[in-house]
Amino acid sequence: MTTRRTFLTSGALAAGASALAAPAIAQGAPLKWRMQTYAGATLGEHVAKPAIDAFNKIANGQMEIELFYADQLVPTGELFRAMQNGTIDAVQSDDDSMASPTEVTVFGGYFPFALRYSLDVPALFNHYGLDEIWKEEYAKQGIQHISAGSWDPCNFATKQPINSLEDLKGKRVFTFPTAGRFLAKFGVVPVTLPWEDIEVALQTGELDGVAWSGITEDYTVGWADATGNFLTNSISGAWIGHFFANQKRWDEVPDHLKELMKAVFDQSHYYRQHWYWAGEAKLRVTGDKMKLTTIPADQWATVEAAALEFWDEIAAESEVKAKVVAKIKEYNQAMTKAGPPYREA
CATH class of the missing domain: 3.40.190.10 (Periplasmic binding protein-like II)
Structure with missing residues (x-):
């Protein structure tokens, strides 16, 4: 029978040997990224900084993302090209503002009346195929589309x-x-x-x-x-924004840090969802400005x-745009048929 004393001593020795034999998690200098957000410093304190701070803390020295605010490194309209050519490594923006040369750019930011509530964004991307479409379109440009989330209404x-x-x-x-x-x-x-x-x-x-x-x-x-x-x-009812990365830089990141980045960015999407949802109602009621x-x-x-009519105008421009518009129509028809609380009767 193994006694508590022999278990503790043999267990400690075994654990020490394993630790000595195991390779170090981080080798060499940590990865360093530069990310620029569409948001100015005041807004960025809510929509970007908490996520980047969390990632840097949890990454524990293996990787660090340096955050820059609107126009600090490059003008917002040049964000896509700067990321594509490697001037910066990652971007938080909508497709429209950063002048992305993709077929889905027109749907970034606020596509008129496509969304009623903030939950419509993750529903469309995760359950109606938009995430797959975005990833395919950005892969053609050498960009990793990491994730999409909702911001406030327009x-x-x-x-x-x-x-x-x-x-x-x-x-x-x-x-x-x-x-x-x-x-x-x-x-x-x-x-x-x-x-x-x-x-x-x-x-x-x-x-x-x-x-x-x-x-x-x-x-x-x-x-x-x-x-x-x-x-x-x-x-x-909601702005569609994303996290993107230069594909070559993304490929250099170890899998566990990719998963950490995606998890932290998903948490960022969630934070914005409830921050804006609460704020929109509260300030309409209590705001005095x-x-x-x-x-x-x-x-x-x-x-x-x-x-x-504008949707149909956009859909006529390309097959990809027509596919996205069809998804938006399908989704809104389902929401309307479902009735309250999804859509008014």
Whole structure:
């Protein structure tokens, strides 16, 4: 019979021998990556930094990701090319903002009225095949699509109140390329500027408003002070954003660190989901910097109808775009048939 004393002594010796024989987990210098996010420093504290801090801590010296905010290394519109040529190793952005030359770029950010709630994003990517489509399209460009997640809805924040579709005409608005293309149908004038310049542009009158985020972001980054009016009608219920990496750099990462990165980024997606979901409701109720306005339902219905025509317009451009639009239509039809809480009756 093995006694407790002999077990402890023989066990300790065996454990020590195993430890000496086992190869070191980390060999040589740690891997170092540079990642740039679309978000400025204030917003990045929520949407990017916690995930990168967690990864660096858990990686325990084997790998380190250095985080940069909007336009710090390269302009946001050059993020894709910089990642593709290896100037930076990874990116957190939507496809649209970083000018990705893929067939799916038009769906990044806010594709008008495709999503009602933040949960629609992971549902589409994980259960309706969008993740596979994105990975295939980015592989053609030498990029690893790591994962997609949802951010906040898209609402107008403006200096002058918006109470009708007529009030949108002529408004110079900072927004995403595809959203701007759609909103131009209603007289909106899309404006492209560096993210960090938006607050000043609102203060000086260069911009009349933004259609870039929900109310949480308006308060977080200071746009609530520079606008003062929030339109409750939403262009999209959630923003689609992603984590990407240069494929060669991704291939250099050990499998266990790849899994860690994916897990940490999934946690990041989850954090944003509840942070925005809670913030959107709370600030509409308790926020004191923005007056809420609403375009009447009958007028807004014409915008929704135009979005469906816009989908077909996009689908006609390529087979891949048609495939994505078909998935979006299939999903929304299922949600509508399911009724509350998925969609209103």
